[in-house]
Amino acid sequence: MNELQETIKKILASGKGILAADASTPTMTKRFEKVGIASTEETRRQFRQLLVTTPDLEKYIGGVILFDETIRQKLDNGKTFSEHLAGRGILPGIKVDEGTEPFGGSENEKITKGLDGLAGRLGEYVVMGAKFTKWRAVITIGKGIPTLECIQANADTLAEFVFASQAKGFVAIPEPEVVMDGNHTIKKCEEITIETLQALFKSLKTQGVDLEGLILKTNMVLPGKESGQKVSVQEIAQATIRALRNSVPTEVPAIVFLSGGQEAVLATERLNEICKAADVPWELGFSFERALEGPAMEIWKGKAENTDVAQAALLHRAKMNSLARKGEYKKELENE
Numbered sequence: 036m037n038e039l040q041e042t043i044k045k046i047l048a049s050g051k052g053i054l055a056a057d058a059s060t061p062t063m064t065k066r067f068e069k070v071g072i073a074s075t076e077e078t079r080r081q082f083r084q085l086l087v088t089t090p091d092l093e094k095y096i097g098g099v100i101l102f103d104e105t106i107r108q109k110l111d112n113g114k115t116f117s118e119h120l121a122g123r124g125i126l127p128g129i130k131v132d133e134g135t136e137p138f139g140g141s142e143n144e145k146i147t148k149g150l151d152g153l154a155g156r157l158g159e160y161v162v163m164g165a166k167f168t169k170w171r172a173v174i175t176i177g178k179g180i181p182t183l184e185c186i187q188a189n190a191d192t193l194a195e196f197v198f199a200s201q202a203k204g205f206v207a208i209p210e211p212e213v214v215m216d217g218n219h220t221i222k223k224c225e226e227i228t229i230e231t232l233q234a235l236f237k238s239l240k241t242q243g244v245d246l247e248g249l250i251l252k253t254n255m256v257l258p259g260k261e262s263g264q265k266v267s268v269q270e271i272a273q274a275t276i277r278a279l280r281n282s283v284p285t286e287v288p289a290i291v292f293l294s295g296g297q298e299a300v301l302a303t304e305r306l307n308e309i310c311k312a313a314d315v316p317w318e319l320g321f322s323f324e325r326a327l328e329g330p331a332m333e334i335w336k337g338k339a340e341n342t343d344v345a346q347a348a349l350l351h352r353a354k355m356n357s358l359a360r361k362g363e364y365k366k367e368l369e370n371e
């Protein structure tokens with residue numbers, strides 16, 4: 036087993052998952068504003084400190100994705116976030132994309148930026164102790180979109196990111212997200228997810244990356260948020276597995292899901308059903324942001340006296356999702 040494969044094994048060992056604590060400043064500000072927290076460099080540091088100092092977190096979380104601002108910050112005890120995580124046996128990762136911009140002049144489609152200067156930034160992150168990298172691409176379903184051109188351009192960019200990351204010794208996590216916004220059906224989401232993933236793996240093949248040294252981060256197959264379509268967890272699990280079988284090569288060791296704005300408990304129930312149903316060649320897991328840290332953020336509200344309860348909420352969600360990875364989650368456990 037090479038070093039990248041060993042890193043992947045460590046991140047996902049014993050039912051563990053990935054905490055995506057890598058929201059960019061504009062996204063974090065939006066999340067904070069919703070719960071009445073002022074977004075400053077210091078409040079963002081405090082919240083991330085709360086997350087990574089949660090007692091027992093290492094039982095359920097094997098990797099944390101950091102944002103550039105956070106990986107340069109220190110905890111109250113003077114340690115960097117990477118040092119602290121590594122000391123707990125949790126691998127630090129880093130988001131290396133620089134957000135999105137309109138694709139081809141269209142406000143409706145997006146391409147992710149960040150290839151300029153990427154090799155230099157990756158070199159810095161090696162020194163800062165990161166072990167894996169992540170890059171998110173956004174695919175939106177709507178009238179006449181996504182275009183093949185947009186899917187292809189994002190696939191090519193993701194493949195360049197994977198190649199550059201692996202060249203510096205990082206496990207890469209390409210994250211092409213077909214977002215939930217819109218009134219499309221689950222069938223449409225399945226079709227577009229397949230197209231997006233097939234394009235990604237074609238580009239990765241062309242780049243000649245090591246498929247065994249990456250983790251795919253993808254969306255669950257869901258109906259659009261505004262579609263009104265009611266689907267069962269079983270239908271979601273079947274559609275998601277079908278999409279993956281149609282597009283992800285068997286050499287890929289692991290696939291983790293993003294939560295994409297789903298309510299936290301629902302994301303866990305769906306993850307459980309997917310993991311339970313799947314007789315697939317990949318390890319399946321989770322890399323949630325909102326569905327893991329959302330409840331903790333709502334409880335914390337920027338107040339030190341809420342820290343313990345907020346950390347308990349994070350630990351609970353991490354435990355529930357870890358059980359879901361093994362197909363052992365039950366809704367009754369929410370009240371324990």
Ligand code: 5MM
Binds near residue numbers: 055058293326
């Ligand atoms: C889709 O977003 C990723 C997973 O988060 P959810 O589980 O909440 O969907 C997440 O890692 C995302 O890539 C980061 O939060 C960075 O997003 P921005 O929009 O800040 O670049």
